[in-house]
Amino acid sequence: MARPFSVEPRRIFNFAAGPAVMPSEVLKEAQQELPNWNGQGLSILEMPFTGDEFKKLLRQARDDLRALLAIPDNYRILFMHGGASAQFSLVPLNLLGNAECAVYVDSGYWSRKAIHEARRYCILDIVEACRAEHIRPNPRAAYCHITTNETADGWQYRHLPESGGIPLVADMTSDFLSRPFDVSRFGLVYAGAQKNIGPTGLTIVIVRDDLLDRAHPATPVVFNYREQADADSMLNTPITFAVYLAGLVFRWIAAQGGLQAMEQRSWQRSERLYSEISASDGFYHSVVPPEHRSRMNVCFTLPDEALTQMFLAQAAWHGLVNLKGHSQTGGIRASLYNAMPDEGVAALASFMYKFRRSHARSL
Ligand SMILES: *Cc1c(COP(=O)(O)O)cnc(C)c1O
Secondary structure (H helix, E strand, C coil): CCCCCCCCCCCCEECCCCCCCCCHHHHHHHHHHCCCHHHCCCCHHHCCCCCHHHHHHHHHHHHHHHHHHCCCCCEEEEEECCHHHHHHHHHHHHHCCCCCEEEEECCCHHHHHHHHHHCCCCEEEEECCCCCCECCCCCCEEEEEEECEECCCCEECCCCCECCCCCEEEECCCCCCCCCCCHHHCCEEEEECCCCCCCCCCEEEEEEHHHCCCCCCCCCHHHCHHHHHHCCCCCCCCCHHHHHHHHHHHHHHHHHCHHHHHHHHHHHHHHHHHHHHHCCCCCCECCCCHHHECCCEEEEECCCHHHHHHHHHHHHHCCEECCECCCCCCCEEEECCCCCCHHHHHHHHHHHHHHHHHHCCCC
């Protein structure tokens, strides 16, 4: 008698926007050494952060990241708490100094969140022509804040903008480590880990030395860039497990061929989906102009809500999960972070084709 359902474990492809897919090799490695890290007889979860073993691990992770991005010596790498959203406040607190004003580029959902927070600290010069790659100079501003990839909107800078002579600050949470970039063009870069680096909670901050001494005196000490830089990010207990996993992911990226390889793969994979959208005669629709379509978060809509719900349900049945768009934008969102296997994208592209073929006709 035929079995009523498959007993084979089904392959699941996780298209979540974050927390997101992690490299399976990394998860296996972490699983294997969870009870006994590096022959120490205890778990990484149990190791004191003040001990030499953990300090070595953190410095190794930091050096591996420096190598991946070729980060110049005059930049510090901080492992911080609080997610990317904490940086929405910590950037103005740490960088405003005596300035009263900062430039913010409005490119979508997350930049607006950053703008909303920053308003509590200073006057903002909002660049509404958000899609522009040239930002008008404002010599009174302490810095210019951009969001390199808008996770909710599926919008991304193809070329990073000039900031008119003031330090450029970037929220790179959702495209960090997906392509090489010239760190020396930035005053500060930050990224929450849960999109492309590893587990949630950790935020990586890369900051130029000369920006370390501008913090408002009321800045909490654990959120003060200078204090954390001087303490090697161990001013208080760092998120030890997240730092450990991020370190494994940095090594995994290097082993895959580094950031050039990540960029090439993300290009190919996103093109696969965008060409499915273009070939669909409007059945799938992207509101993002082609030159700003995100390589990380492919967002599109279907003709109506009923089809959208059916698409999500049938995709999940095929093991293609977490494709629901952001609550503000709706539709479908396929996040293609570094750890997404190519097979997952191929399966989604083929599902999109079949779904359209069986439903476009009935419209
Ligand atoms: C997800 C995301 C955030 C928020 O990250 P949290 O760690 O949840 O605070 C901020 N900016 C961008 C671009 C994001 O994608």
